[in-house]
Amino acid sequence: MSHNVIRSEPFTRLRAGYTLCELDELNNPGSKEFLFEGKEGEVVSIFAVRQGELVRAYVNRCPHAGARLNGAPDDFLSNDGSLILCSHHGAVFNLDSGVCTAGPCVNYGLQQVPVIVENGAIVTADSSVLNDV
Numbered sequence: 001m002s003h004n005v006i007r008s009e010p011f012t013r014l015r016a017g018y019t020l021c022e023l024d025e026l027n028n029p030g031s032k033e034f035l036f037e038g039k040e041g042e043v044v045s046i047f048a049v050r051q052g053e054l055v056r057a058y059v060n061r062c063p064h065a066g067a068r069l070n071g072a073p074d075d076f077l078s079n080d081g082s083l084i085l086c087s088h089h090g091a092v093f094n095l096d097s098g099v100c101t102a103g104p105c106v107n108y109g110l111q112q113v114p115v116i117v118e119n120g121a122i123v124t125a126d127s128s129v130l131n132d133v
Ligand code: FES
Pocket: 062, 063, 064, 065, 066, 067, 068, 069, 086, 087, 088, 089, 090, 091, 103, 104, 105
């Protein structure tokens, strides 16, 4: 499946201090996908979500099946934008915590990628979590 997503240039490992995009590039509520090189050289998809002042990013990997959640580019949210939605099974995840609240992986969480909003941009924060992605 080809996804029309932002690919970091040059294709690189996820690292602290990387600007994912400008905050204005995300709808409110909205979501956007980014591709990086994983620790085994594989392609890793992460996505950022925004709802008002809340901005979070997660690894695009469902805790129950390891699959990517979205069926279409940048499409990670429920219709009302209040929840992260697995387009394959209808599982929903809390936007703030990434914890599944309904579906096959209830109480399991998405792996969070720490981000901050700095000078109007969404930037990965300093964390050892990034080394495991
Ligand atoms: S892949 Fe786990 S709920 Fe869809």
